[in-house]
Amino acid sequence: MTEVFSVGEPKAIDLSHHLSVIARARRPSPLKDLQRFFGKPGIIAMGGGFPSPLYFPFASVSAEGLVPESFPLTPNQTASSSNSAFSWLWKILGVPTKEKTTPLTVNKYPDQKDDLNLATALQYGLAHGLPQLQKFIEDFGARVYKPASKDVVYLVHHGNTDGWFKILMTLCNPGEGLLVAEWTYPSAMACMKPLGIKPVPLPIDEQGISSVGLRKVLAEWDEDSQGMARPHVLYTVPIGQNPTGATMGPQRKKEIYEICVEFDVIIVEDDPYYFLQLGEYLPKAQRSTNSGRAVSDEEYLANLTATFLNFDYQGRVIRLDSLSKIIAPGSRLGWFTCNPLFAERLERQAETTTQAPCGFGQTMVTSLLLHWKFDGYVRWLRALGAQYTERRDFLIDCFADEFQLEAALEHSGAWKGNTVYRAFSGRGSEKFRIMTEKAHPGVPMFSFVIPTSGMYIWMQLHLNHHPAFPDEAPAALEMKLWEQLALAGVLFSPGWMFSAETEQEDPVGGGHFRISFSHVSYDAMKGAVVVFGTEVRKFWTQR
Secondary structure (H helix, E strand, C coil): CCCCCCCCCCCCCCCHHHCCHHHHHCCCCHHHHHHHHCCCCCCCCCCCCCCCHHHCCCCEEEEEEECHHHCCCCCCCCCHHHHHHHHHHHHHCCCCCCCCEEEEEEECCCCCCCCCCHHHHCCCCCCCCCHHHHHHHHHHHHHHCCCCCCCCEEEEECCHHHHHHHHHHHHCCCCCEEEEECECCHHHHHHHHHHCCEEEEECEECCEECHHHHHHHHHCCCHHHHCCCCCCEEEECCECCCCCCCECCHHHHHHHHHHHHHHCCEEEEECCCCCCECCCCCCHHHCCCCCCCCCCHHHHHHHCCCCHHHHCCCCCEEEEEECCCCCCHHHCCEEEEECHHHHHHHHHHHHCCCCCCCHHHHHHHHHHHHHHHHHHHHHHHHHHHHHHHHHHHHHHHHHHHHCEEEEEECCCCCCCCCEEEEEECCCCCCCCEECCCCCCCCCCCEEEECCCECCEEEEEECHHHCCCCCCCCHHHHHHHHHHHHHHCCCCCEEHHHHECCCCCCCCCCCCEEEEECCCCCHHHHHHHHHHHHHHHHHHCCCC
């Protein structure tokens, strides 16, 4: 069971000195400020430019939502359940599906006062979203994340990339540095660059950002040599660390939080993969479909690793949640959880930029969540985790079949303490060989640590063993192999784009690929690994 740290129910301290120049200058939108009177009984609202719902060309919107029990709670070793994810294709081809659905209909006008309705959802809305969605999020956050602070605020946004951009505008000024993992989400850094905000890389290990490394960077910061003040914002993807797939445990989060208290740093917890906690991998021969006892919803939630919110007794965490990975990216919905000061500034920004998220997306997602209720939503999340666990295991099995994988405990570097799987050219078997004192006589072509959360495998290419090295740099060899794979019909993400030090050449032995197991069919995954095996063996003979 995950240890939960609680410090009572304190309120956030004054953190207003972290606000950017732009954030301090924001004022409420005069037109939006009128909206607080619109719900007053008997008010005759003639001050705003609101079109009449009479002229909305939708009498209702309807959808068929899946039932929460659509997927099993335990992975199916045959991977036969994967077909359900492609039921749309079977429908096009005329193949009957077995999906169980429930009808969802939202009318233009409510039957009862608080009913979800299009007259409200499709109207100009407040930046914090539909009240029914807001209430669901607040209840869910309090029950699942258990924030230490009692005055947290939940505020919707248009997905975590939008949320991250708003945070940058709210907390950072041009020329400042921002703390990030040495390998991190590229779009997060792409948001920073045009704003003149510089990434400050932190060393990582098997749990993501190293608390020892964080303290060292902050304690030894020298403004004169660095040319800027010590960074006051930390960005992290703690679960399913993008791209490495690491899971940051509660003790590490507590250590990082206390360091941030000591050095007055705001933590941005970008956590779209929180419910894709996959657990440890077992080779195929050791897995059993019905292994272990059934786990209740309460046990499932208790065993999810604690969030940074759970330690946040000062209000210095801004958490980003997204529905992109657990409902659909096209819904463009997520939410902030943070202290009232930051929430108010973020809402002021939304009023004059993105405003409220799309009414259609809010309507359908909210209708689904209200139908599922809390228990149904938790059931859905549990099954998603099982599905992605099965996908991860299947992809690792494919590598074990295609290559000779040898497992060994790593004693140094970013993967210290982890079991590292090194791949040699020979064909594999279902049972991994565990290296002891006698190593394989050949040299590994690549290696990886099996992810414990998220959607990706982070592969390190041992390009210092390539015959063209050192005449060709690892960065050039990485891209040469990447292009060779793309021409052969397999597309991975090249590692260079995840580096917080994109201006520097990859270190000796470097070169990485990020490989996703989240989207394609099982047959396609198997085929991709076979193609990869053919091409990487061919590549290793080229000079």
